[in-house]
Amino acid sequence: MKKVILHDKTFVPYLSESKIKEAIQSLANSINNDYTHSEKPPVFISVLNGSFMFTADLLKEITIPCEVSFVKMASYQGTQSTGKVNELIGVDENLEGRDIILLEDIVDTGNTLLKLVDLLKAQKIKSLKICTLLFKPEPYHNQLPLDYIGIEIPNKFVVGYGLDYDNLGRNLKEIYVLTEN
Ligand code: 5GP
Numbered sequence: 001m002k003k004v005i006l007h008d009k010t011f012v013p014y015l016s017e018s019k020i021k022e023a024i025q026s027l028a029n030s031i032n033n034d035y036t037h038s039e040k041p042p043v044f045i046s047v048l049n050g051s052f053m054f055t056a057d058l059l060k061e062i063t064i065p066c067e068v069s070f071v072k073m074a075s076y077q078g079t080q081s082t083g084k085v086n087e088l089i090g091v092d093e094n095l096e097g098r099d100i101i102l103l104e105d106i107v108d109t110g111n112t113l114l115k116l117v118d119l120l121k122a123q124k125i126k127s128l129k130i131c132t133l134l135f136k137p138e139p140y141h142n143q144l145p146l147d148y149i150g151i152e153i154p155n156k157f158v159v160g161y162g163l164d165y166d167n168l169g170r171n172l173k174e175i176y177v178l179t180e181n
Contacts, residue, residue, distance in 0.1 A: 028061030
């Protein structure tokens with residue numbers, strides 16, 4: 001792995017393909033184990049754009065019956081004085097009574113996650129678990145428990161494996177970190 005330059009910034013190798021693969025296998029093992037006796041197949045909800053690669057690789061290791069769906073969170077300025085309105089786009093099926101596993105690429109402060117969870121809970125789901133490939137414990141300031149965590153990382157900006165820097169870098173096989181200088 002060599003350093004990569006995206007726009008004006010330089011990134012260096014941080015997590016190898018094999019390290020990512022190992023973390024995904026371990027997440028899949030836990031999920032396969034926890035949902036073996038589910039009444040109905042769980043529904044994986046993948047949050048685009050960043051989670052597309054993680055979702056594809058994780059799902060290949062899931063051996064229990066399951067469904068998968070992709071969502072995007074849209075924020076727009078409301079017409080009322082309440083300010084920003086969040087909306088979940090892409091949910092085209094009825095999630096009522098279903099066991100949901102939310103798939104995130106990375107959890108940083110947890111703000112995005114909190115909004116997503118609120119929007120999903122409004123759909124009268126049966127249960128909700130959160131699975132994230134990467135987690136930055138330092139900036140996380142939420143009470144929401146993360147059920148499945150792939151790899152904990154320091155509070156640094158990373159790209160690759162679905163994650164972008166200003167739209168570039170999503171195609172990288174490995175995860176790279178921004179250089180300090
Ligand atoms: P949060 O709301 O938890 O602070 O941030 C979540 C979102 O911020 C992620 O879904 C991701 O889009 C973006 N993000 C947070 N940290 C990073 C990072 O290190 N690299 C990249 N590429 N995006 C990040």
